[in-house]
Each structure stands twice: as structure tokens, then as C-alpha cells.
Amino acid sequence: MSSEVPSKEAESGEGGIFESLRRMLPKQISSPGPLIPVLRFTGPIGVVTPLRPGLSLSTAALAIQRAFSIRGAKAVAIQVNSPGGSPVQSVLIHNRIRALAKEKELPVYTFAEDVAASGGYILAMAGDEIYADESSIVGSIGVISAGFGFDKLIDKIGVERRVHTAGKNKMTLDPFQPEKSDDVKRIKAIQKDVHEAFINLVKERRGEKLSQTDDSLFTGAFWTGRQAIDLGLVDGLADLRSKMREKFGKDVRTRLVIPERSLFRRRLRGVFANADADWSDAGFSVPSLSDDLISAVEARALWSRFGL
Numbered sequence: 001m002s003s004e005v006p007s008k009e010a011e012s013g014e015g016g017i018f019e020s021l022r023r024m025l026p027k028q029i030s031s032p033g034p035l036i037p038v039l040r041f042t043g044p045i046g047v048v049t050p051l052r053p054g055l056s057l058s059t060a061a062l063a064i065q066r067a068f069s070i071r072g073a074k075a076v077a078i079q080v081n082s083p084g085g086s087p088v089q090s091v092l093i094h095n096r097i098r099a100l101a102k103e104k105e106l107p108v109y110t111f112a113e114d115v116a117a118s119g120g121y122i123l124a125m126a127g128d129e130i131y132a133d134e135s136s137i138v139g140s141i142g143v144i145s146a147g148f149g150f151d152k153l154i155d156k157i158g159v160e161r162r163v164h165t166a167g168k169n170k171m172t173l174d175p176f177q178p179e180k181s182d183d184v185k186r187i188k189a190i191q192k193d194v195h196e197a198f199i200n201l202v203k204e205r206r207g208e209k210l211s212q213t214d215d216s217l218f219t220g221a222f223w224t225g226r227q228a229i230d231l232g233l234v235d236g237l238a239d240l241r242s243k244m245r246e247k248f249g250k251d252v253r254t255r256l257v258i259p260e261r262s263l264f265r266r267r268l269r270g271v272f273a274n275a276d277a278d279w280s281d282a283g284f285s286v287p288s289l290s291d292d293l294i295s296a297v298e299a300r301a302l303w304s305r306f307g308l
Contacts, residue, residue: 032251033248033249033250033251033252033253034074034248034249034251034252034253035070035072035073035074035252035253035254035255036073036074036075036076036077036244036248036252036253036254036255037066037067037068037070037073037076037077037254037255037256037257038067038076038077038078038079038240038254038255038256038257039060039063039064039067039076039077039078039079039257040078040079040081040256040258041055041060041078041079041080041081041082041093041120041123042055042079042081042082043055043081043082044082044083044084044085045082045084045085045086045089045090045093045119045120045123046085046086046088046089046090046119054085055082055085055089055093055123056086056089056092056093057089057092057093057096059259060093060096060259061096062259063257063258063259064093064096064097064100065100066257067257068100068101068103068104068106069104070255070257073106074106074248075106075107075108075109075244075247075248076097076101076106076107076108076109077108077109077110077111077240077244077254078097078108078109078110078111078123078124078126078127079110079111079113079240080110080111080112080113080116080120080123080124081112081113081114081115081116081120082115082116082117082119082120082123083115083117083118083120084117084118084119084120084121084140085118085119086119087119087122087143087194087197087198089119090118090119090120090122090123091122091197091201093123093126094122094123094125094126094201097126098126101126101128107128107129108126108127108128109127109128109129109131109240109243109244109247110123110124110125110126110127110129110130110131111130111131111132111238111239111240111243112124112130112131112132112133112136112137112138112225112234113133113136114136114137115136115137115138116130116132116136116137116138117137117138117139117140117222118140118141118142118144121138121139121140121141121202121233122198122201124138124234125201125202125205125206129235129236130233130234130235131234131235131236131237131238131239131240131243132225132228132234132237133225133237133239134224134225134226134237135224135225135226136224136225136228137222137223137224137225138222138223138224138225138227138228138233138234139221139222139223139228139231139233140220140221140222141198141199141202141217141218141219141220142195142198142218142219142220142221143191143194143195143198143220144220145187145191148175149175149178149179150175150176151175151176151177151178154176161176169186172186172187173187195218198218199214199218202217202218206232206233209232209235210231210232210233211230211231211232212231212232217231225237240254241254
């Protein structure tokens with residue numbers, strides 16, 4: 001009979017082998033802690049050109065679906081840093097998140113970074129709970145449209161503009177014609193409908209948490225994260241990591257889920273040298289630098305409204 005003393009691994013059998021293997025794995029793989037997929041929504045919403053893709057459902061849908069499909073996820077966290085933009089795209093992204101949250105039965109936590117305003121606040125409201133930094137800019141529950149009037153300029157420099165339309169209102173708010181009162185009434189009526197839809201969504205998502213009257217809350221004003229707590233627009237001050245550790249324990253793991261850039265977009269800049277010949281022959285319009293410049297100006301204008 002052998003007098004050898006069994007090793008600890010032998011005593012523990014198969015479990016000991018698995019434990020040894022687990023210790024050899026990187027911590028993020030072997031950790032048994034809860035898993036939280038993280039989505040990041042950054043930049044203007046709906047301001048899109050071929051070279052400057054903004055936030056839209058088409059650019060965000062795949063990442064959203066992947067985040068809610070990760071096996072073993074305990075919740076989904078979303079970081080928002082957006083000054084707003086398209087109300088339609090904001091609501092489409094918001095609704096997709098809410099639909100998947102209900103389908104997968106997962107809570108959603110959103111975190112405002114520098115700005116979660118206008119359409120950015122619509123994205124933040126996709127969360128069951130909203131958190132911000134004390135210096136975050138939150139709110140701007142209103143609707144804005146802006147442009148320029150060049151009619152006096154073209155008269156001054158002697159430019160004649162020739163436009164032909166079918167439909168008497170096709171040139172509504174044309175920047176090269178004097179502003180018409182009927183056009184202003186029409187655009188204000190549209191803004192009113194969009195604003196009411198925004199207000200209804202805020203009331204639906206925030207409910208009894210709201211502490212101010214419509215006259216002060218839905219004016220388009222914006223506030224710091226600390227002020228937004230008192231108004232009921234956010235639930236507290238916290239960053240993503242700290243709040244997730246508080247909710248799910250110190251072993252919680254976060255996994256950033258990012259949209260995949262298409263091969264077309266990755267290579268787009270590299271083909272501009274021969275774009276005129278290659279693209280026009282194929283029946284495509286060439287993405288213009290002017291379009292991208294206009295998009296950049298629009299984005300800059302959105303950020304600058306909040307001092308950024």
C-alpha cells in the first residue's frame with residue numbers, strides 16, 4: 001500500500017483542476033461578477049454626412065441590439081453626451097431601447113456627461129434611472145429652428161436667383177427671400193406639435209418625479225446636474241462605474257458595446273483622389289467637402305448653445 005499523501009489538487013478532484021485553470025485566466029474573463037453592457041451616445045443627433053455620421057437609429061441600432069443580447073447581462077448602462085438634434089431620431093433611438101428593455105426584462109441606467117439636452121435628454125430618458133455629474137447640462141425641453149436671411153445680400157451684390165416650383169409653399173422660409181408672416185406661422189405650428197410630443201414624453205417617463213410647473217420646466221431652459229435633481233429631471237449625481245458598483249457590487253464588470261464601422265466608411269477617405277471619375281461613372285454622387293463642412297458648422301452651433 002502506498003504511503004504517499006495526496007496533493008490538494010488530487011483531493012479536490014476535477015473541481016481543483018477547474019479552479020487552477022480559472023486562476024490562470026485574465027481577471028476580466030474569469031471574474032464571476034455581474035456583467036453590464038455599456039452604450040455610448042456622443043455628438044449631435046441626426047447631423048449626418050458620408051464623412052461625419054451623426055447619431056441616428058441606423059448608426060446605433062446594431063450596438064443597441066448587441067448590448068441587450070449579451071448573455072448574463074444584469075442591466076444596460078448608457079452614457080449620453082449630446083446637445084440634441086433631430087427629434088425624430090432621438091425618439092426612434094429612445095423607443096428602440098425601451099422596447100428591448102421590456103423584451104429582455106433588463107433595467108436601464110443612463111448617465112449624462114457634459115450635456116444631455118434637448119434630443120440628448122430624450123436619449124437619457126430611455127433609462128429607468130438617470131444620473132448626471134453636478135456640472136452636467138441637462139434639459140432644454142423645447143424646439144428650435146434657425147437659419148439666415150440672404151435676400152438683402154444678394155440684392156447688394158447684384159445676384160439674380162432663379163427658382164421654379166410646383167406648389168405655392170415649396171419655398172417656405174427660403175433664405176434668399178424676405179421672411180413671410182405666413183411662413184413663420186406655419187413653422188411655429190409645426191414646432192408646437194413637436195414640443196407637445198416632447199413634453200408628453202417627459203411626463204410619461206418622469207411622472208411624479210417632476211417638481212415644477214409646465215411654465216418653468218418646458219421653456220427650453222437648461223440646468224446643471226445638481227439643479228436637475230430638484231426639478232426631477234435626474235435621479236442623482238453619480239458616474240457610471242460608481243453607480244454600477246453600488247447597484248451590483250464591487251465585482252461588477254462593464255463591457256463597452258460600440259457600433260461597427262462599415263468597410264465603406266473606413267475606406268471612403270482613401271478613394272477621394274479618383275472619386276470624380278469612378279463614382280460618377282457608377283451613378284453615385286461624390287460626398288462633398290462642403291456637405292461635411294456644413295455638418296461640422298451645425299454640430300458646432302449645437303454644442304456652443306451650452307457653452308462648449
